[in-house]
Amino acid sequence: MKTRLLTPGPTPLPEEVRLTLAMDMVHHRKEGFTALLGEIQQGLKWLFGTEQPVIPLTCSGTGAMTAAVGNLFKPGEQVLVIEGGKFGERWGEIAGTHGLDCAVMTVPWGKAVTVEHVETALKNYPDAKGILIQASETSTGVLHPIKELAAFTRERDLMLVVDGISAVGISPCPMDEWGIDCLLTGSQKGLMLPPGLAFIALSERAWKRVEEIKPRNFYFNLLGERAKIMVNNQTNFTPAINLLMGLSTCLDLFQERTMEEVFRTQWALTQMARAGAKALGLELLAKDHYTWGLTSIRLPAGVDGAVLLKACAERYGVVMAGGQGHLKGRIVRMGHMGHVDFADVMAGLYALAQGLKLTGGHSGSRDYLERAMEAFETSLADGPPADLC
Amino acid sequence: MKTRLLTPGPTPLPEEVRLTLAMDMVHHRKEGFTALLGEIQQGLKWLFGTEQPVIPLTCSGTGAMTAAVGNLFKPGEQVLVIEGGKFGERWGEIAGTHGLDCAVMTVPWGKAVTVEHVETALKNYPDAKGILIQASETSTGVLHPIKELAAFTRERDLMLVVDGISAVGISPCPMDEWGIDCLLTGSQKGLMLPPGLAFIALSERAWKRVEEIKPRNFYFNLLGERAKIMVNNQTNFTPAINLLMGLSTCLDLFQERTMEEVFRTQWALTQMARAGAKALGLELLAKDHYTWGLTSIRLPAGVDGAVLLKACAERYGVVMAGGQGHLKGRIVRMGHMGHVDFADVMAGLYALAQGLKLTGGHSGSRDYLERAMEAFETSLADGPPADLC
Numbered sequence: 001m002k003t004r005l006l007t008p009g010p011t012p013l014p015e016e017v018r019l020t021l022a023m024d025m026v027h028h029r030k031e032g033f034t035a036l037l038g039e040i041q042q043g044l045k046w047l048f049g050t051e052q053p054v055i056p057l058t059c060s061g062t063g064a065m066t067a068a069v070g071n072l073f074k075p076g077e078q079v080l081v082i083e084g085g086k087f088g089e090r091w092g093e094i095a096g097t098h099g100l101d102c103a104v105m106t107v108p109w110g111k112a113v114t115v116e117h118v119e120t121a122l123k124n125y126p127d128a129k130g131i132l133i134q135a136s137e138t139s140t141g142v143l144h145p146i147k148e149l150a151a152f153t154r155e156r157d158l159m160l161v162v163d164g165i166s167a168v169g170i171s172p173c174p175m176d177e178w179g180i181d182c183l184l185t186g187s188q189k190g191l192m193l194p195p196g197l198a199f200i201a202l203s204e205r206a207w208k209r210v211e212e213i214k215p216r217n218f219y220f221n222l223l224g225e226r227a228k229i230m231v232n233n234q235t236n237f238t239p240a241i242n243l244l245m246g247l248s249t250c251l252d253l254f255q256e257r258t259m260e261e262v263f264r265t266q267w268a269l270t271q272m273a274r275a276g277a278k279a280l281g282l283e284l285l286a287k288d289h290y291t292w293g294l295t296s297i298r299l300p301a302g303v304d305g306a307v308l309l310k311a312c313a314e315r316y317g318v319v320m321a322g323g324q325g326h327l328k329g330r331i332v333r334m335g336h337m338g339h340v341d342f343a344d345v346m347a348g349l350y351a352l353a354q355g356l357k358l359t360g361g362h363s364g365s366r367d368y369l370e371r372a373m374e375a376f377e378t379s380l381a382d383g384p385p386a387d388l389c
Numbered sequence: 390m391k392t393r394l395l396t397p398g399p400t401p402l403p404e405e406v407r408l409t410l411a412m413d414m415v416h417h418r419k420e421g422f423t424a425l426l427g428e429i430q431q432g433l434k435w436l437f438g439t440e441q442p443v444i445p446l447t448c449s450g451t452g453a454m455t456a457a458v459g460n461l462f463k464p465g466e467q468v469l470v471i472e473g474g475k476f477g478e479r480w481g482e483i484a485g486t487h488g489l490d491c492a493v494m495t496v497p498w499g500k501a502v503t504v505e506h507v508e509t510a511l512k513n514y515p516d517a518k519g520i521l522i523q524a525s526e527t528s529t530g531v532l533h534p535i536k537e538l539a540a541f542t543r544e545r546d547l548m549l550v551v552d553g554i555s556a557v558g559i560s561p562c563p564m565d566e567w568g569i570d571c572l573l574t575g576s577q578k579g580l581m582l583p584p585g586l587a588f589i590a591l592s593e594r595a596w597k598r599v600e601e602i603k604p605r606n607f608y609f610n611l612l613g614e615r616a617k618i619m620v621n622n623q624t625n626f627t628p629a630i631n632l633l634m635g636l637s638t639c640l641d642l643f644q645e646r647t648m649e650e651v652f653r654t655q656w657a658l659t660q661m662a663r664a665g666a667k668a669l670g671l672e673l674l675a676k677d678h679y680t681w682g683l684t685s686i687r688l689p690a691g692v693d694g695a696v697l698l699k700a701c702a703e704r705y706g707v708v709m710a711g712g713q714g715h716l717k718g719r720i721v722r723m724g725h726m727g728h729v730d731f732a733d734v735m736a737g738l739y740a741l742a743q744g745l746k747l748t749g750g751h752s753g754s755r756d757y758l759e760r761a762m763e764a765f766e767t768s769l770a771d772g773p774p775a776d777l778c
Contacts, residue, residue: 003415021411025401029710061626062626186627218482218487236451237451240449240585242585243629321416
């Protein structure tokens with residue numbers, strides 16, 4: 001059976017990337033590879049929208065989150081954690097492990113935070129040195145208003161630390177233009193690579209903070225990595241060579257397509273998935289502020305999410321994800337990021353519809369696929385709204 | 390030009406592994422992948438020679454060294470670091486960053502430590518809780534006597550923490566049989582994979598120590614990883630999926646060949662490289678205790694190592710490594726680990742001989758290749774000495 005991976009990471013890989021991943025090893029301290037790292041550095045800066053170096057780390061996205069907390073804050077310092085899903089919770093766990101004084105602002109899962117709420121919350125935490133947040137909360141499919149939050153924090157002595165794991169390369173998040181202090185991502189979402197690499201960039205004022213703090217980190221030592229990159233396109237430790245070679249291919253693909261087209265397609269696929277789910281009579285978890293790389297769909301009462309997902313995979317080869325935490329079994333998360341097109345999302349919607357019939361006898365409109373495609377075509381023609389870019 | 394990677398990691402990849410690395414993504418939380426992780430777990434236990442779980446970490450080998458120090462010791466505790474090369478120095482740096490009281494025992498680069506010296510050194514450090522050492526010091530090609538050291542430490546309240554990065558899968562290091570408390574390795578040496586994965590296993594008494602210490606590590610949380618592996622063949626965070634798929638292929642290759650044959654071949658290639666270098670009139674850096682995956686060869690006075698290595702690469706496609714630290718420019722490190730055969734080492738020796746002529750006019754015997762092959766054939770027939778196994 002042909003398998004379609006519609007999970008919110010890892011994502012299917014383009015053939016060009018897969019072939020690069022299969023290339024034989026080269027040595028990471030020789031000229032050819034440092035030249036490649038130099039080119040990658042230019043591509044990553046372009047992708048992140050920053051003049052600052054973007055540091056590749058050999059780890060999962062969580063490793064880069066750990067690096068952010070461990071380098072930017074001293075034990076005992078206060079941070080505000082925006083917790084509206086599993087990855088918001090993770091920020092709190094990492095900050096706690098690092099000995100930070102962690103003020104948690106919970107947001108209902110499925111809702112985005114607002115600048116006003118953050119401003120109010122900060123009145124109780126005047127000593128907070130930073131805000132830890134997700135651009136896209138992968139566990140709920142919510143897109144937080146990073147542009148607005150950055151406009152708020154950049155006028156204050158507050159580091160805005162953004163987990164962009166399911167946002168970078170999927171929806172706009174131009175770091176310097178918006179004024180983000182720390183942006184990080186992993187390789188297995190928008191970048192269409194296997195997991196195993198993460199990337200992190202800091203603003204000028206964030207680097208100053210790190211220089212002042214002089215953090216004691218050995219593996220996640222950002223000052224050390226920055227020095228290595230800037231002096232001779234190197235990494236502190238042996239990096240994930242074949243993933244970096246794959247990244248180079250991936251950045252070429254992005255540059256050929258242009259980011260504007262990538263974002264436009266992601267937007268259209270999102271509108272398609274949302275329209276299809278609605279036409280099936282389903283409720284969306286994230287109503288107003290939703291990410292462009294996955295769609296979270298509530299399941300009708302009585303439907304067992306695990307059984308439904310199993311049926312989708314076994315009958316139609318469509319692999320989707322369920323809910324996490326208290327949403328386990330209650331939502332389906334359909335990923336449509338990276339190397340995924342309209343036909344993959346059609347397969348996802350069809351499998352979902354059939355899965356519903358099998359598990360709860362639910363029947364939506366018979367033209368949900370046509371309606372989904374209409375939304376796709378219209379959104380592709382119109383492009384995403386300007387206020388989200 | 391055909392390139393031959395004769396560096397001490399990364400190493401060339403077998404075709405079977407490369408093809409696996411090119412496979413499309415699967416989801417790491419689904420049944421198929423957890424079954425694969427279960428099989429890998431059995432293979433890793435066999436490779437490490439242990440009944441304990443072997444934890445895969447998404448990081449370079451240095452990440453696993455950090456994990457060992459951060460989980461096994463509390464800040465303020467004393468450890469004895471055996472420093473006979475760059476990676477011994479790295480143990481000291483990691484231990485220092487972690488706030489350990491670091492007693493450093495230096496050994497001349499090129500020499501192995503002895504149990505007697507360690508015993509004497511420990512008289513000055515009666516509070517030491519552990520010894521940090523390399524099985525094979527990749528920067529010098531020295532093999533430390535881990536079997537003898539483990540026989541010493543396992544009778545004492547002393548953790549023997551062994552960096553097996555260029556030893557596991559190359560020369561014998563059976564963890565449980567010898568009584569090693571912590572053994573770790575990386576993916577890019579004997580395992581014939583790209584870098585990006587590391588593996589770490591602890592003895593029963595080492596796990597007890599971790600349970601007592603309750604270390605605060607988020608990304609490198611060994612207790613958390615052990616729980617995930619033992620309960621449902623999972624990892625705490627998204628792992629390097631394609632490298633783990635490649636590992637599965639690699640473990641199959643090892644099991645088909647048997648470890649005895651792998652070690653025998655590594656031994657024979659080592660004897661071949663050493664005999665060839667000697668026949669060229671060159672001095673070996675590690676005279677008595679040498680690793681089975683690389684050979685460190687001193688260059689005659691006046692020869693510029695960087696120029697020689699460049700000539701080997703440009704004229705013959707043979708990529709070797711130079712010295713590190715104070716050995717920079719003064720030695721050649723010829724890797725012969727993993728997917729390398731006699732003809733690759735012949736090419737390495739020929740390139741070295743030609744490089745010497747170009748840089749210093751050195752001329753050895755004209756039958757050095759024949760002598761090298763005689764050593765290879767004899768060693769392959771005889772196998773490694775029993776006291777090293």
